[in-house]
Amino acid sequence: MITVENLVKTFPSRSGNVVALDGVSLEVPQGTVCGVVGQSGAGKSTLARCIALLEKPDSGAIRVDGTDLVRLNGAALRAARRQIGVVPQGDSLLRQRTVAGNVALPLESAGVARLQRRARVLELLDLVGLADKAGAYPDQLSGGQRQRVAIARALAATPSVLLADEPTSALDPETTASVLTVLDRARAELGVTVLIVTHDMDVVRRVCDDVAVLERGRVVEHGKVLELISGDSRTAAALLPQTDQTTGLSSVDSNVGYGRYDGIAEVVLVGFAAVGALLPEASSRFGVNLALLGGGLTRLGDTPVARFRVGLTGDRADAALDFISEHGGVVRRRTREEVAA
Numbered sequence: 001m002i003t004v005e006n007l008v009k010t011f012p013s014r015s016g017n018v019v020a021l022d023g024v025s026l027e028v029p030q031g032t033v034c035g036v037v038g039q040s041g042a043g044k045s046t047l048a049r050c051i052a053l054l055e056k057p058d059s060g061a062i063r064v065d066g067t068d069l070v071r072l073n074g075a076a077l078r079a080a081r082r083q084i085g086v087v088p089q090g091d092s093l094l095r096q097r098t099v100a101g102n103v104a105l106p107l108e109s110a111g112v113a114r115l116q117r118r119a120r121v122l123e124l125l126d127l128v129g130l131a132d133k134a135g136a137y138p139d140q141l142s143g144g145q146r147q148r149v150a151i152a153r154a155l156a157a158t159p160s161v162l163l164a165d166e167p168t169s170a171l172d173p174e175t176t177a178s179v180l181t182v183l184d185r186a187r188a189e190l191g192v193t194v195l196i197v198t199h200d201m202d203v204v205r206r207v208c209d210d211v212a213v214l215e216r217g218r219v220v221e222h223g224k225v226l227e228l229i230s231g232d233s234r235t236a237a238a239l240l241p242q243t244d245q246t247t248g249l250s251s252v253d254s255n256v257g258y259g260r261y262d263g264i265a266e267v268v269l270v271g272f273a274a275v276g277a278l279l280p281e282a283s284s285r286f287g288v289n290l291a292l293l294g295g296g297l298t299r300l301g302d303t304p305v306a307r308f309r310v311g312l313t314g315d316r317a318d319a320a321l322d323f324i325s326e327h328g329g330v331v332r333r334r335t336r337e338e339v340a341a
């Protein structure tokens with residue numbers, strides 16, 4: 001578990017102090033993956049550097065499993081650093097060392113004996129799917145493979161928190177997927193708490209349980225992704241299909257004359273059961289015709305999620321919407337004027 005409390009960090013500049021972090025608080029439960037997102041300059045890297053203990057905040061606390069790391073010095077600080085595995089931004093491997101040599105580095109620093117080191121390195125390379133590359137040099141690997149070695153190295157000293165700063169920037173979509181799979185495995189198999197700093201909402205879509213949105217050094221939104229998408233949030237706006245477009249829908253009523261519907265609503269459905277069955281069930285139970293006017297399906301991690309704009313025809317249109325809402329769908333009724341705007 002990692003808790004950031006009221007973190008403030010300013011940098012002096014010629015035109016006055018730049019406030020990079022302006023009271024950031026954040027809680028990441030043990031064994032979850034949290035994405036820290038925000039535009040360029042929002043403070044993401046500064047937050048990552050403070051948590052990695054590479055930058056000292058002006059004030060605030062960073063607690064890992066209860067201990068405030070900001071207050072530590074000397075040997076205690078060095079020991080605390082080992083609790084946080086860092087995957088730095090960009091290419092960070094030593095070129096003159098083999099893959100195994102790179103992963104072994106933190107173990108050498110910690111004085112782990114040769115045989116144990118060997119076993120641990122092989123275990124980690126297996127975790128990141130590169131057991132066959134132990135003897136290769138970084139230059140012989142692809143960008144994604146190098147990144148996976150950096151993750152293995154960051155996990156070497158069995159940290160409880162893994163911090164990755166833009167782990168997928170400059171990678172193609174396929175390679176991005178392999179890197180994200182490895183981060184997800186680290187959480188699932190080692191129980192590590194993972195914090196990913198990224199500007200890419202697709203990273204949040206694929207692996208994050210939680211998200212924190214930074215804006216000008218402040219957290220403007222923070223919570224579970226699956227909860228935020230049900231509300232009127234930035235996360236919902238970024239991750240759900242747009243309802244004035246159609247994505248992945250084969251049978252859309254494209255003849256959008258809103259006047260002919262007895263009710264119009266936007267509906268968010270989360271999970272296999274809701275996405276698969278709720279709308280047809282509401283339609284048949286209340287004898288309403290339910291036309292899909294926009295929106296579509298997507299996936300958040302393994303969970304199917306849909307947002308549709310629906311047009312209902314029939315006397316019991318309202319009751320059908322109530323039924324959807326009572327069975328876990330998030331329903332927002334819309335007026336014709338709103339949707340036509």
Ligand SMILES: Nc1ncnc2c1ncn2[C@@H]1O[C@H](COP(=O)(O)OP(=O)(O)OP(=O)(O)O)[C@@H](O)[C@H]1O
Nearest residue numbers: 011018020038039040041042043044045046047199
């Ligand atoms: N060492 C530094 N000296 C002075 N100002 C800095 C320093 N590091 C960051 N800043 C400033 O702090 C603010 C936050 O920067 P930061 O790099 O944390 O943002 P970011 O969200 O990571 O951006 P990006 O996505 O572009 O990396 C910016 O205004 C930046 O110019």
